[in-house]
Amino acid sequence: MSGPHGPRVGVPTAKPLDFRGSLGRFAGTMRPERARVVLLTLCGVVSVALTVTGPKILGDATDVIFEGFVGQLLGRTMPAGTTAEEAVARLRAAGDDAQADMVASMGDVVPGQGVDVDRLAQILAVVVLIYLGAFVFGWLQARLMTVAVQNTVRRLRDDVEAKLHRIPLSHVDKQARGDILSRVTNDIDNVAQTTTQTLAQLVTSVLTVVGVLAMMFWISWVLALVALVTVPLSVVLTMAIAKRSQPQFVEQWAATGRLNAHVEEMFTGHALVKVYGRQEEAAQTFARENEAVYDATRRAQFISGTIQPSMGFLANLNYVLVAVIGGLRVASGQLSIGDVQAFIQYSRQFTQPLTQVASMMNLLQSGVASAERVYTLLDAPEQDPDPVPARDLGHVRGRVEFSGVSFSYDPAEPLIEDLDLVAEPGQTVAIVGPTGAGKTTLVNLLMRFYEIDAGRITLDGVDIRELTRHGLRSRIGMVLQDTWLFRGTIEENLRYGVPDDADVSAEAFLEATRATSVDPFVRTLPDGYDTVLDDEGTALSAGEKQLLTIARAFLADPEILVLDEATSSVDTRTEVLVQQAMNALRSGRTAFVIAHRLSTIRDADVIVVMEHGGIVEQGGHDELLAAGGAYARLYASQFAAPAVEESEVVEDVTTAAP
Structure with missing residues (x-):
């Protein structure tokens, strides 16, 4: 919704999270890093391949130790020189078939011989090299992943920055500024943190599951099928919990945006909050929004946090099944104890990445929710x-013409309809009228902050829509009622409007600052023009800040001037000086002056009176006063009324005198 005073600001409601769409779009954002992604994937493949090979080789080491232990036991009951085959035959003859099957499954057992230390040392050396190689390739993978993610997030920030310059002012005016700031800062930071923490782990986890599963089937397809029993349960459980937690993460970041919007508003207007005694109300609003963030975050983290313990339970169940069935197969001689040990390690390695992926779902959902908020901003109309x-x-030359111009913030509430206005080169056109009449809107249309619905606006006979916005605005100097200064020195703030390719001499600089009465008060500051201001300019009074913005427009040396209540924050004495400077500046330039203080526009060439988005009168000061219309009523409301009241008071006093 919008009204005659401009668009109404509101916070958009959060829409459901498009998890797959946002995740796929972020993958597209990472496309320029595909070479690094391929390389880090290859590093991950090598690292995982080495990692999953380790348990099998460690199982061989266990077999060497166990074979030496069994060989020593057999040597106590059998004569020296007995072979393994003979030992098996003796055990079967004694009726000990289970032990005979177990000894038969050991290929290198020698009755009476202990542990083969040399072979054991070789195996352990190979294991150390394997795990060292896995570490190196894992480190390379993590480094490549960090570079790829940070490059992607940097481009995302660049895209958002560029987008903010392309979206129309009408869209910005409908959003809470704090919420936009939250999308640009908090949400992008959350995307970066989430991607860094989860993407490399997801790649490794997927590769680990594939590699471990292959090793498990190689060792024993029976135990592999047993280990896979819990996988469907894990998938169903994770999806069910994730589906419930997704809306909570969306609400979490939407609530964070609302909280930031409130904080930004209260910080910007903290002086007025104190003046009107609204500290308690502001604190209550903060507490309410903070509680909303807390509730949404608590629900999101609690629901998503149940995934990990649930997966842990299924992993333990899987471990028990593998241990029991594997033990039975060792006893029957179908597997070696080293293979069972390796398989138990593989079962842990198999369930661990699944548990890690499940535990990362809360981070992943949070990051995707933030990504969707960022993409919503990137998808805003341009x-x-x-x-x-x-x-x-x-x-x-500076001839400006409004011809049949119509405009409305809301199609249901027309504001300006079929407006005609001409400003000849060098003329000063003053625009007056009650609040909400459309005065500032008229200037916004000239600057193309908003686009007209019908008609045309021309500059020297050229439709301004045929010009680039920069080309148009570079010819116009604008001084607003609301002063804006950035963090930097006074001189940097004054030179802000000067084109980069322009060279303003020190003499011209001082001439402009003296003409606008800036130089005297700046000279009283300890660092003069090198005084550093914060973004609010708190070291200066309201009038001094307004003088700086006027001087900034002077230095820009535009062909057309727009002064929107430029003297509203200046005291009466300074106003006289500024008016003199403005008169000198307006010489030879077309100027539009929006003013409520009618004393400042008496000498304007044309005074335009607006009401309800239309022009009701225009002419010179004396001409409009003589007409006795809308301008005369406005003038009387500022000057005649106090005189009448004063005369009435004098008359009452005279009557009451003896």
């Missing part, structure tokens, strides 16, 4: 592109 090729104005 202003119409500049024409190609664009017109080049060359020398600007």
Whole structure:
């Protein structure tokens, strides 16, 4: 919704999380890093391959130790020189078939011989090399992943920054500023943190599951099928919990945006909050929004946090099944104890990545929710592109014409309809009228902050829509009622409007600052023009900040001036000085002056009176006063009323006197 005073700000409601769509879109954002992604995937493959090979070789070491232990036991009951085959035959003859089967499954057992230390040392050396190689390739994978993610997030920040310059002012005005800031800062940071913590682990986990599963089937397909029994349960459980937690993560970041919007508003207007005694109300609102963030975060983390213990339970169940069935197969001689030991390790390695993926779902969902908020900003409607090729104005005379212009913030509430206005070169056009009449809107249309619905606006006969926005705005200097200063020195703030390719001499700089009464008060500061201001300019008074913005427009040396209540924050004495400077500046330039203080626009060439989005009167000061219309009523409300009241008071006093 919007009204005659401009668009109404509101926080958009959170829409359901499109998990797959947002995740796929982020994958597309990472496409320029595909070479690194391929390389890190190969590093992951090598690292995982080495890692999954380790348990099998360690199982061989266990077999060497166990064979030596069994060989020593057999040597106590059998004569020296007995072979393994003979030992098996003796055991079967004695009726000990189970032990005979176990000894038969051991290929290198020698009755009476202990542990083969040399072979054991060789196996352990190979294991150390394997795990060292796995570490190196894992480290390379992590490093490549960090570079790929940070490059992607940097491009995402660049895209958002560029997008903010392309979205129309109408879209920004409908959003809470704090929520936009939250998307640009908190949400992008959360995407970076989530991707860094989860993406490499996800790649490793998937590769580990595939590699471990292959080794498990190689050792024993029976035990592999037993281990896979719990996988469908894990998948179903994870998806069910994730589906419930997704909306909570969306609400968590939407609530964070609302909280940031409130904090930004209260911090910007903290002086007024104190003046009107609204500290308690602001604190209550903060507490309410903070509680909303807490509730959404608690629900999201609690629901998603149940995944890990649930997966842990299934992993333990899987471990028990493998241990029991594997033990029975060792006793029957179908597997060696080293293979069972390796398989138990594999079962842990198999369930561990599944548990890790499940435990990362809360981070992943949170990151995807933030990514969707960022992509929502990137998908915001953009202003119409500049024409190609664009017109080049060359020398600007400054004739501005509004012809049949119509505009409304909301189609249901028309504001400006079929408006005609001409400002000749060098004229000063003052625009007056009650609040909400459309004065500032008229200037916003000239600057193309908003696009007209019908009609045309021309500069020197050229439709401004045929110009680039930069080409148009570079010819216009604007001083607003709300002063804006950035963190930097006073001189840097004053030179902000000067084009990069322009060279303003020290003499011209001082001339402009003296003309606007800036130089005297700046000279009283300890560091002069090198005084560093914060982004609020708190070291200066409201009038001094306004003078700086006027001087900034002077230095820009535009062909057209727009002064929107530029003297509203200046005291009466300074206003006289500023008016003199403005008169000098307006000489030879077309100027639009929006003013409520009618004393500041008496000498304007044309005074335009607006009501309800239309022009009801225009002419000179004396002409409009003589007409006795809307301007005369406005003038009387500022000057005549106090005089009447004063005369009435004098009359009452005279009557009451003896």
